[in-house]
Amino acid sequence: MQSTLFDAEFMRKLETLRLLARKVFRGQSQNDRTTLRRGMGLEFSDYRRYHAGDDFRYIDWNVYSRLDRLFLKIFTAEEDLTIHLLVDTSRSMQVGTPPKLDYARRIAAALGYIGLNGLDRVGAVSFADELGRPMPPQRGRQQIFALFKYFEDLPCQGSTDLNRVLSNYARQSAQGGLAIVLSDLLDAHGYARGLDALAYGRFDVLVIQLVDETELYPPFDGALRLQDIESTQQRRLTVNRRLLERYRQKVLDYFNEIETFCARRNIEYLRASTTIPFEDVVLRYLRRGFYLQ
Amino acid sequence: MTWLNPAALAFLGFIPVVLLLHTLRHRRRDVQVSTFFLWESVLREAHGSLGWQRLVQNLPLLFQILLIIVLTAALANPVLTRAVTDNKDIILVLDVSASMQTRTSQGSRFTQAQQRALEVLQNLPSGRQMALITAGRQPQVVEFFNADKDVLREAIMRQQPTDASGNMREALILALSFTQGSGTHEVVAIGDGAYGPLHGMDAQRSPIRHMQVTGGEKNVGITRMALRKVQDAAETYDMLLAVKNFSSQPVQVPLQVTAVLRKPLLERSVALQPGQEEVIVATLPGPLKGTVQAEVLIDDDFPLDNRAYGVVATPTQTWVLLVGESNYFLETLLTSLPGLLVNVAPQVSEDTLPRLLEANQLIIFNGVQPPPLRRGHFLLLNTAPQDQRLVTEGTVQRPQVLDWQRQHPLLQFVDLTALHVEEALVVRPETGAQSLVDATWTSLLSVIDEPPLRVVMLAFDLMRSDLPLRVAFPVLMSNLLRWLHPPQEEMSAGHVQAGMPHTIFFDKPVSHITVQDPQGKQRDYSVTGNPWTFADAQKVGTYILRTGEAKHYLAVNLLDAAESDINPSDQLASFAPGVKPAAPQHAGVVETPLWLYVLLGAVVVLLGEGYVWCKDF
Numbered sequence: 001m002q003s004t005l006f007d008a009e010f011m012r013k014l015e016t017l018r019l020l021a022r023k024v025f026r027g028q029s030q031n032d033r034t035t036l037r038r039g040m041g042l043e044f045s046d047y048r049r050y051h052a053g054d055d056f057r058y059i060d061w062n063v064y065s066r067l068d069r070l071f072l073k074i075f076t077a078e079e080d081l082t083i084h085l086l087v088d089t090s091r092s093m094q095v096g097t098p099p100k101l102d103y104a105r106r107i108a109a110a111l112g113y114i115g116l117n118g119l120d121r122v123g124a125v126s127f128a129d130e131l132g133r134p135m136p137p138q139r140g141r142q143q144i145f146a147l148f149k150y151f152e153d154l155p156c157q158g159s160t161d162l163n164r165v166l167s168n169y170a171r172q173s174a175q176g177g178l179a180i181v182l183s184d185l186l187d188a189h190g191y192a193r194g195l196d197a198l199a200y201g202r203f204d205v206l207v208i209q210l211v212d213e214t215e216l217y218p219p220f221d222g223a224l225r226l227q228d229i230e231s232t233q234q235r236r237l238t239v240n241r242r243l244l245e246r247y248r249q250k251v252l253d254y255f256n257e258i259e260t261f262c263a264r265r266n267i268e269y270l271r272a273s274t275t276i277p278f279e280d281v282v283l284r285y286l287r288r289g290f291y292l293q
Numbered sequence: 294m295t296w297l298n299p300a301a302l303a304f305l306g307f308i309p310v311v312l313l314l315h316t317l318r319h320r321r322r323d324v325q326v327s328t329f330f331l332w333e334s335v336l337r338e339a340h341g342s343l344g345w346q347r348l349v350q351n352l353p354l355l356f357q358i359l360l361i362i363v364l365t366a367a368l369a370n371p372v373l374t375r376a377v378t379d380n381k382d383i384i385l386v387l388d389v390s391a392s393m394q395t396r397t398s399q400g401s402r403f404t405q406a407q408q409r410a411l412e413v414l415q416n417l418p419s420g421r422q423m424a425l426i427t428a429g430r431q432p433q434v435v436e437f438f439n440a441d442k443d444v445l446r447e448a449i450m451r452q453q454p455t456d457a458s459g460n461m462r463e464a465l466i467l468a469l470s471f472t473q474g475s476g477t478h479e480v481v482a483i484g485d486g487a488y489g490p491l492h493g494m495d496a497q498r499s500p501i502r503h504m505q506v507t508g509g510e511k512n513v514g515i516t517r518m519a520l521r522k523v524q525d526a527a528e529t530y531d532m533l534l535a536v537k538n539f540s541s542q543p544v545q546v547p548l549q550v551t552a553v554l555r556k557p558l559l560e561r562s563v564a565l566q567p568g569q570e571e572v573i574v575a576t577l578p579g580p581l582k583g584t585v586q587a588e589v590l591i592d593d594d595f596p597l598d599n600r601a602y603g604v605v606a607t608p609t610q611t612w613v614l615l616v617g618e619s620n621y622f623l624e625t626l627l628t629s630l631p632g633l634l635v636n637v638a639p640q641v642s643e644d645t646l647p648r649l650l651e652a653n654q655l656i657i658f659n660g661v662q663p664p665p666l667r668r669g670h671f672l673l674l675n676t677a678p679q680d681q682r683l684v685t686e687g688t689v690q691r692p693q694v695l696d697w698q699r700q701h702p703l704l705q706f707v708d709l710t711a712l713h714v715e716e717a718l719v720v721r722p723e724t725g726a727q728s729l730v731d732a733t734w735t736s737l738l739s740v741i742d743e744p745p746l747r748v749v750m751l752a753f754d755l756m757r758s759d760l761p762l763r764v765a766f767p768v769l770m771s772n773l774l775r776w777l778h779p780p781q782e783e784m785s786a787g788h789v790q791a792g793m794p795h796t797i798f799f800d801k802p803v804s805h806i807t808v809q810d811p812q813g814k815q816r817d818y819s820v821t822g823n824p825w826t827f828a829d830a831q832k833v834g835t836y837i838l839r840t841g842e843a844k845h846y847l848a849v850n851l852l853d854a855a856e857s858d859i860n861p862s863d864q865l866a867s868f869a870p871g872v873k874p875a876a877p878q879h880a881g882v883v884e885t886p887l888w889l890y891v892l893l894g895a896v897v898v899l900l901g902e903g904y905v906w907c908k909d910f
Contacts, residue, residue, distance in 0.1 A: 227326070
């Protein structure tokens with residue numbers, strides 16, 4: 001099982017991990033995750049009165065012998081988790097060395113691999129100003145190649161409209177679960193409504209913001225013609241030391257604003273610089289944040 | 294404002310070059326960024342407006358363009374032109390008399406006068422000329438008409454007040470002579486108004502503008518000083534000293550007379566009312582030799598006249614042999630002259646003459662024929678020598694004086710105007726002799742000056758003329774004795790007012806003389822004649838003139854009551870602008886150069902650009 005996204009050694013390390021969701025979701029298939037559904041799991045949940053048609057196998061006969069009344073034992077169903085990988089493919093993601101999109105692809109692939117390996121359902125969708133072609137949530141390790149292929153073929157195009165695409169996804173998605181958003185979150189229109197739509201819906205949201213160092217420390221000064229890579233707008237200006245310092249402060253303020261927002265919405269947030277090897281992001285930072293077990 | 298060097302404006306052509314360089318240097322690089330909204334937010338917060346942002350971004354360029362403009366302006370030599378209606382050449386008369394040393398609260402009067410002179414120069418219309426005349430004891434043209442203000446400014450600043458009396462009248466007359474009666478010249482006199490009489494100037498044709506400097510009014514000064522040895526008493530001297538209060542308040546003046554090494558000779562205190570002069574005659578104990586200094590110990594505004602100097606020299610003794618007829622006037626005069634000892638003889642033969650020459654420095658033949666004269670000093674009165682150089686041809690009645698050589702040492706200060714002579718010998722000086730007083734048909738005074746023989750011949754009888762009754766007689770005799778028999782001691786002395794020439798007689802040929810001034814500076818002079826006139830006694834004090842081993846002390850003093858009177862003269866109004874100035878001929882302009890200020894502006898711009906560069910706007 002070879003991939004251009006990462007090597008076999010890394011994949012072996014990923015096999016020992018599983019994704020954690022803080023919310024409890026209703027699954028589709030039986031698995032080892034606790035769900036809201038009462039079912040045939042191993043963990044006792046409650047009693048209820050017997051009604052006609054209930055399965056006799058769950059009647060607690062010991063209670064019946066003492067009370068002469070029929071009660072059914074109710075167990076928590078253990079089902080699978082649906083993992084939604086939302087990858088930003090707007091043109092701003094091609095900035096950086098390596099490009100932020102490559103970095104996002106690898107992290108998404110790694111997380112998808114962990115999910116599929118843990119028998120969870122894993123779906124993926126790219127987005128820019130519109131939702132891209134989705135890969136519906138599927139289960140089973142045989143889906144790994146399809147998932148990798150999906151990520152490898154992601155085009156980098158369009159501008160960013162986080163509010164619209166995330167709201168649409170929250171509305172359109174039939175299945176809740178863990179929504180992992182991989183984006184640089186650089187959207188002039190904002191990100192709040194989109195993330196709110198996910199968080200207030202059926203999703204446990206993990207936002208991984210990808211940042212290239214050149215965005216925080218621009219390696220240029222002097223007379224420039226800045227080009228917005230998404231809108232192709234141009235702006236002539238002369239960049240000097242003082243302006244760069246103001247810009248850096250502005251960027252840090254923006255990042256802190258995102259972090260504060262996520263904390264208030266109970267949205268998990270991780271900022272990843274492309275200078276950090278993505279293996280470390282997966283194996284160390286995500287584990288440290290208790291997103292992986 | 295006008296540009297004196299408009300060709301320099303071509304340097305403005307550098308502006309397009311700078312713009313081109315700026316454009317090339319600031320060719321903008323294309324840079325792709327992930328998003329704009331953060332940059333725009335930063336720019337909004339940093340500059341508020343795009344216009345300001347552009348301005349700030351282009352500050353270095355603006356400074357560079359401004360620098361080119363300012364430097365070009367400086368090179369173009371801008372001048373601020375101011376139209377003036379008075380467009381005349383100026384003859385500036387600057388008072389350099391001793392009273393200009395008067396101290397005021399704003400420096401000396403002369404310092405103020407220099408400033409006023411510079412103001413006049415500054416306002417001199419462009420293209421007009423100015424001449425500078427100093428009014429010292431003798432007027433001096435320092436700078437003839439010149440339009441170069443730098444030269445004129447340097448000439449004004451070079452001047453210093455002298456210790457001598459001033460003669461503003463002569464200076465103004467000289468200045469007026471330059472105007473040639475035209476209306477295109479203006480005489481500007483700058484001084485303290487403490488001048489002598491100013492009458493007789495043609496101020497109607499060329500107005501004189503007087504600019505008076507003021508300040509300083511308290512002065513007490515020594516106006517006269519004389520020293521002489523008492524003839525009848527050994528080693529005793531008489532001193533005459535006059536002290537005058539020129540202030541408006543009564544003063545008590547301590548007075549001190551000291552000899553060499555400040556040895557006190559006299560101490561006295563004199564009370565003087567305003568304008569009062571006190572004459573002090575005192576006897577000083579001897580022996581005295583060298584400089585005697587009189588001093589009023591008072592701190593006033595004009596300290597120059599607080600000291601006066603006198604010199605005492607060893608008196609010389611001159612033996613004179615009077616041969617011939619008795620002459621009351623001559624004998625009285627000879628016996629009254631100090632240091633002169635007179636012998637009388639009725640006749641002198643050729644044989645006895647050599648012996649008599651050894652005993653007498655001067656032999657006077659009065660009306661008797663002298664023997665042949667080959668060496669020695671002789672005065673012949675109404676008689677002729679047996680010499681081919683002075684030929685006599687009878688007599689002439691009532692000869693009229695036609696002219697006399699005023700510059701000859703024998704006739705200095707001698708006025709022979711309307712001299713009456715009843716009868717005189719007809720004398721025709723030949724080669725080797727010289728006529729000093731020419732009269733009708735004869736020479737009244739002739740000399741033979743061929744060392745070792747010196748003969749002075751007066752061609753008439755003193756008793757048959759009015760010469761003995763005139764002031765000229767003792768002056769002539771004094772000059773004659775000094776010329777025929779100069780002081781032969783190692784030390785002689787003289788007195789002179791500052792700025793006045795002093796004549797020295799030598800008894801033997803001298804080629805050069807060394808003069809030490811009161812400050813101790815020495816200077817060598819070439820001696821071109823005998824007597825020799827020393828004209829550089831400009832400073833108050835004692836000069837020492839050395840010729841070999843001999844020393845001649847010269848006491849130089851101000852001793853001028855008119856000059857010590859530092860208050861403005863009452864006659865000042867007589868030549869102050871009492872006439873209307875001539876109608877302006879042409880409107881002129883005064884140019885004030887501005888290049889220095891523009892250059893300072895360039896420095897400021899340069900500093901501004903440096904600041905912008907350091908701050909990295």
